[in-house]
Amino acid sequence: MLDHAVKQHIHEGTVIPAHPLALTSDRRLDERSQRALTRYYIDAGAGGLAVGVHTTQFEIRDPAFQLFEKVLVMAMEEMERASKNFIKIAGICGPVEQAVREAEFSKHIGYDLGLLSMGSLQDLSEDELLYRAEKVAEIIPVFGFYLQPSVGGRVFSYDFWKRFADIDNVHAIKIAPFNRYQSFDVVRAVCNSARNKEIALYTGNDDNIVNDLLTTYQIRVGDRQVTKKIVGGLLGHWSVWTKRVVEMFAEMKHAQSKDHIPSELLTLGQEITDANAAFFDASNQFKGCIAGINEVLTRQGLLKGNWCLLEKEQLSPHQADEIDRVYRSYPHLNDDAFIQANLSKWLD
Numbered sequence: 001m002l003d004h005a006v007k008q009h010i011h012e013g014t015v016i017p018a019h020p021l022a023l024t025s026d027r028r029l030d031e032r033s034q035r036a037l038t039r040y041y042i043d044a045g046a047g048g049l050a051v052g053v054h055t056t057q058f059e060i061r062d063p064a065f066q067l068f069e070k071v072l073v074m075a076m077e078e079m080e081r082a083s084k085n086f087i088k089i090a091g092i093c094g095p096v097e098q099a100v101r102e103a104e105f106s107k108h109i110g111y112d113l114g115l116l117s118m119g120s121l122q123d124l125s126e127d128e129l130l131y132r133a134e135k136v137a138e139i140i141p142v143f144g145f146y147l148q149p150s151v152g153g154r155v156f157s158y159d160f161w162k163r164f165a166d167i168d169n170v171h172a173i174k175i176a177p178f179n180r181y182q183s184f185d186v187v188r189a190v191c192n193s194a195r196n197k198e199i200a201l202y203t204g205n206d207d208n209i210v211n212d213l214l215t216t217y218q219i220r221v222g223d224r225q226v227t228k229k230i231v232g233g234l235l236g237h238w239s240v241w242t243k244r245v246v247e248m249f250a251e252m253k254h255a256q257s258k259d260h261i262p263s264e265l266l267t268l269g270q271e272i273t274d275a276n277a278a279f280f281d282a283s284n285q286f287k288g289c290i291a292g293i294n295e296v297l298t299r300q301g302l303l304k305g306n307w308c309l310l311e312k313e314q315l316s317p318h319q320a321d322e323i324d325r326v327y328r329s330y331p332h333l334n335d336d337a338f339i340q341a342n343l344s345k346w347l348d
Contacts, residue, residue, distance in 0.1 A: 002141040002171055005085040006112045010172055010200045013231030014047025015249050016087060017239040018055035019075060020293055021067075023307045029067055031074065033303055036346035038078035040302060041239075043342060044335070045246035047232070048087025050115050050143075051075040052102075054151060055236040057290060058093060058119070059309040069105060076109050088112045089143055089234070095121065096132045103139040113143045113171060115234070119152035126160045130167070137169035143234070144173035145204070146186055150286050155182060161189035165199055174234045175212075176204025183212075191219035191226040201230045206237040206276045210269025213252050214261050229256070236289065237276050240296040243335035271330050278322035281315075288316040295323060300339045302346075 019041070022033035041049055052060065052072055060067035072090055079088050090106035092099050092114040103114050116136055118129055136142055144164055147153030155177070164170065175186045183205060190199050203212035217228045238245045248268065255261050279296060281288030291314045294306035306315065327334065 002169075003085075003112060006087055007171065009047060009085040009087055011231065013200070013229075013253065014087065015045070015238055015242070015246050016048040016050055016089065016202070016232065016234040017041050017046055017242055017245075018053045018234065018236040019049050019051045020055050020239050020290070020297060020303070021057050021060065021071065021309070022303050023305070023309070025305055025307060027307055027309055027311075029070065030304060032347060034071070034074055035078055036343070037297070037302055038075050039346040040339065040342070041242055042079070042082045042086070043346070044242040044338070046238075046242060047085075048089060049075060049079060050089040050091060050234055052091035052106075053089075053115055053117070054091075054119075054147070055239055055290060055293060056091065057309050057313075058152075061093065061098075062309075065309055068102070072106060072111070073109060076111070080110075089115050090140075091115050091117060092136060092140075093117045093119065095124075096135055099132055099136050100139065103136045107140040111140070113141045114139075115143045115145050115174065117145050117147055118154065118156070119147045122154060126157065130160070130163055133164060133170070134167055137167050142167070142170045143202075144170060146173065146175050146177050146182065148176055148178040150178070151289065153177065156185075158185045158189050161186045162192055165190045165193035165195055168195075170195070170199060172200040172202055174202045174204040175230065176206075178205055178207050180208070187217050187228055187230075188219055191217070191228050192221050196226060196228065200232070201228060203230050203233045204235055206235055206280060207273055207282070208269075209233060209235065209237065209272055209276075210252065210265060213249070214256060214265065214269075216256070236293060237272075237279065239293055240279065240300075241334050243338040244333055271333065275326040275330055275333060278319065278326045281319050283322075284316040284319070288314065288319045291315045292319055292323065295320065299323075300336055301343050302339065
């Protein structure tokens with residue numbers, strides 16, 4: 001059963017960063033910086049956190065590292081000081097048996113929902129993946145996740161998302177295929193579900209954040225029109241410059257409530273997309289996406305370096321130059337001053 005205050009918060013819409021992983025130069029967990037990151041997101045005004053997800057690096061589950069449980073526990077310890085309605089989300093991966101174990105552990109230590117990834121399960125049919133979702137939903141409230149194919153996801157049919165939305169205990173879906181047609185499939189499927197009012201839609205389309213958040217969908221279902229909005233975001237991009245993200249999100253929610261979308265917000269959306277292209281290494285098929293996020297956090301002092309668990313995961317050639325460029329081009333998007341004013345407190 002999902003806590004009422006958390007459920008209400010999810011449906012109102014909020015900023016949910018995907019939590020990165022802090023490492024030392026020898027690729028071991030940097031516990032001090034890891035806790036500082038969580039404190040940063042809470043103080044920046046985020047409404048929740050997703051831990052153990054792609055941005056945290058899926059490899060934390062590998063026997064060579066064995067960091068999944070430790071990272072989730074550390075984040076939970078820090079999130080206990082957040083507000084009562086703070087949304088605590090645990091990433092859940094793998095085949096049925098693994099997904100069930102991760103769901104049980106996450107529920108046991110206090111997470112509200114499991115973000116259920118369908119990545120790296122190419123050998124399973126849609127029916128098998130729906131069965132997996134049902135088994136996880138028996139344990140923990142589910143936050144669905146349409147992961148883009150470039151980083152291990154796959155394309156799903158409209159029918160898959162319609163049946164997914166019909167599963168009891170599914171409360172939200174993160175739409176992140178980086179594709180407008182596939183994103184619309186999810187919206188239409190949810191609107192056609194009898195549970196459409198029970199499911200909140202969140203953008204994970206880092207290439208289209210602002211447009212997703214400003215769009216009202218009207219879907220014909222039988223003889224009636226169903227209206228649906230993407231109410232918030234659960235994004236790797238929001239793991240950097242988060243204080244400004246929270247402020248801009250409030251501006252977007254205000255504009256939507258007034259049914260008046262200033263053109264300045266559309267311009268802002270393109271600036272954010274350009275910044276995301278640098279951080280996520282879009283020109284190299286997102287190969288440097290995690291290292292890019294870590295690089296920004298390193299420049300701000302929150303991380304000691306942009307290292308990832310796997311040595312092959314690193315900045316692409318010229319990616320650092322692109323990050324330099326967007327820093328120069330859009331100084332109004334960063335929150336460096338906020339971090340510098342609070343960093344010593346978070347690292348204490």
